[in-house]
Amino acid sequence: MSALVIKNLKKTYRNKLTALKGINLHINQGDFFALLGPNGAGKSTAIGIICGLVNKTSGTIEVFGHDIDTATNVAKSCIGIVPQEINFSQFETCLSIVLNQGGYYGIHRKVAMQRAEKYLVKLGLWDKRHEYSRDLSGGMKRRLMIARALIHEPKMLILDEPTAGVDVELRRSTWRFLIDINQQGTTIVLTTHYLEEAESLCKNIAIIDKGEIVKDTSMKQLLSNLNKETFIFDLIEPIKTLPELTGFKAKLIDFSTIEIEIKRENNINALFKILSSHGINVCSMRNKSNRLEELFLNLLDNNSKTD
Amino acid sequence: MYKNSLIPFITIVIKEVCRFMRIWVQTILPPAISMALYFVIFGSLIGPRIGTMNGFDYIDYIAPGIIMMSIINNAYGNVVSSFFGAKFQRHIEEMLVAPIPNFVILAGYVTGGVVRGFLVGAVVAIVALFFTDLKLHSLSIMIVVVFMTSIVFSLAGLINAIFAEKFDDISIIPTFVLTPLIYLGGVFYSINLLPAFWQTVSAFNPILYVVNAFRYGMLGESDINITHAFIMLLVFSIVLFGISLQLLNKGVGIKS
Numbered sequence A: 001m002s003a004l005v006i007k008n009l010k011k012t013y014r015n016k017l018t019a020l021k022g023i024n025l026h027i028n029q030g031d032f033f034a035l036l037g038p039n040g041a042g043k044s045t046a047i048g049i050i051c052g053l054v055n056k057t058s059g060t061i062e063v064f065g066h067d068i069d070t071a072t073n074v075a076k077s078c079i080g081i082v083p084q085e086i087n088f089s090q091f092e093t094c095l096s097i098v099l100n101q102g103g104y105y106g107i108h109r110k111v112a113m114q115r116a117e118k119y120l121v122k123l124g125l126w127d128k129r130h131e132y133s134r135d136l137s138g139g140m141k142r143r144l145m146i147a148r149a150l151i152h153e154p155k156m157l158i159l160d161e162p163t164a165g166v167d168v169e170l171r172r173s174t175w176r177f178l179i180d181i182n183q184q185g186t187t188i189v190l191t192t193h194y195l196e197e198a199e200s201l202c203k204n205i206a207i208i209d210k211g212e213i214v215k216d217t218s219m220k221q222l223l224s225n226l227n228k229e230t231f232i233f234d235l236i237e238p239i240k241t242l243p244e245l246t247g248f249k250a251k252l253i254d255f256s257t258i259e260i261e262i263k264r265e266n267n268i269n270a271l272f273k274i275l276s277s278h279g280i281n282v283c284s285m286r287n288k289s290n291r292l293e294e295l296f297l298n299l300l301d302n303n304s305k306t307d
Numbered sequence B: 001m002y003k004n005s006l007i008p009f010i011t012i013v014i015k016e017v018c019r020f021m022r023i024w025v026q027t028i029l030p031p032a033i034s035m036a037l038y039f040v041i042f043g044s045l046i047g048p049r050i051g052t053m054n055g056f057d058y059i060d061y062i063a064p065g066i067i068m069m070s071i072i073n074n075a076y077g078n079v080v081s082s083f084f085g086a087k088f089q090r091h092i093e094e095m096l097v098a099p100i101p102n103f104v105i106l107a108g109y110v111t112g113g114v115v116r117g118f119l120v121g122a123v124v125a126i127v128a129l130f131f132t133d134l135k136l137h138s139l140s141i142m143i144v145v146v147f148m149t150s151i152v153f154s155l156a157g158l159i160n161a162i163f164a165e166k167f168d169d170i171s172i173i174p175t176f177v178l179t180p181l182i183y184l185g186g187v188f189y190s191i192n193l194l195p196a197f198w199q200t201v202s203a204f205n206p207i208l209y210v211v212n213a214f215r216y217g218m219l220g221e222s223d224i225n226i227t228h229a230f231i232m233l234l235v236f237s238i239v240l241f242g243i244s245l246q247l248l249n250k251g252v253g254i255k256s
């Protein structure tokens, strides 16, 4: 069953800015899906439309088969949303924020109370339940938004940059929490700028840029596209000219640094043999950039060339 | 119905009531103080020099209007600041993402305003008792008038909040529209004192009906036919309710 089907979704804001140019997405039930893209790509716009915070210009969206225009309320009750920006009342306590959200979803206070305890405990906020939301740290606020989004136990949880500004430890524990609820059957869609986050969590991924989907594939498929990587070699003694390195694309950056592109089928030992045969001695070697980042930048680069 | 309308409704009402009770120094106390000042100045100091108005001591004549003035300001003020605050802090999104029908959101906020209206009305009436004996011609008419008035001005406050984009926008209308309407709405005088032209103009002022209907409830005396006043209140409620619902359905001021 499909959790989310987006067809030809377009959004032009009142200021004539077109944030979405007709995107299509298909997310299956149980998926852990990443929507990746640079600032201003249209991620939050898409999410805003899905959960009823932004009016779309055209296109259709179905949430577990319920059209958001005709079966709005059924569709809404299937979704839990963790927005990008903090959006709770500063003057309320954590517990009342979560309980009130339960009330908005029509959940009886008694049930809401049990669930609030369950999720606040899991997210490490139970001790803070009587504190005002404004007194929480940034990372805690994000986790409070996760607890709030789960109070009606939605079939799909959408998180807009859930770990922005969260320290490494808290980020890891948020990841574990998300993996856990995904294994229990909740479909998860998240946006992020951190490629490692998408890599370690998500099964499927779409990359969005300037309001268009430039890639929609499985994480595995995407990683297998990484068929070459660029490495930087620091040399012990400087060289004046770069000799021919048969089978490799190489570039002399300065007299003691070479950049070499290594394909997946290449044998690195062979490279070192060639280097030695020319009397070149390497003292260290490193990735030019993070491999995923490289891929990501390539995709975006291709997208702007076709503009 | 219970699950999708009643529970969210109760949630919103409780949240609204808790909000203004939490800040009672800003919400409940000021009307009590200004009430006392009005009574001291207009009732005790100036009132005796004015003599009687339509056969009543001046202090008794203005008491209903002053009570209604507090109710109007508080019902309006409650909804305009709460709803605008929700927009401003963005927690209105908590409601927008949930499956709540818009009329429930509307009813919840309006009920918050009505509760504040009744509470302030009661506080102010108690203060008034220190200065004069309040007369009760018809308690049921008084209650219905307070109820309908709170609804009308809560809705007006909501519409103000929907259009407001900055904090100035929620004080401009009360200062430049609501306050003049109140002062010209027959709180302090009988419109029979006005020239014919201004009597006709006053007929467009909703506050005239509110004040006179309430005065009828207390004193049994009114410039306006009481049935006519109720019909006008009903018309104002229905029209403003329709407009508010339409605005919420379209997402004016709350969805981009």
Ligand SMILES: Nc1ncnc2c1ncn2[C@@H]1O[C@H](COP(=O)(O)OP(=O)(O)OP(=O)(O)O)[C@@H](O)[C@H]1O
Binding pocket: A013, A014, A015, A017, A018, A019, A037, A038, A039, A040, A041, A042, A043, A044, A045, A046, A084, B256
């Ligand atoms: N309310 C709005 N009115 C006008 N333009 C808007 C509005 N919200 C967003 N935009 C514009 O739409 C485009 C997409 O914004 P959006 O917030 O969807 O990007 P994003 O992918 O979430 O970016 P980020 O990673 O920075 O959060 C941007 O150019 C932004 O300026």
Ligand SMILES: [Mg+2]
Binding pocket: A043, A044, A045, A084, A160
């Ligand atoms: Mg965003």
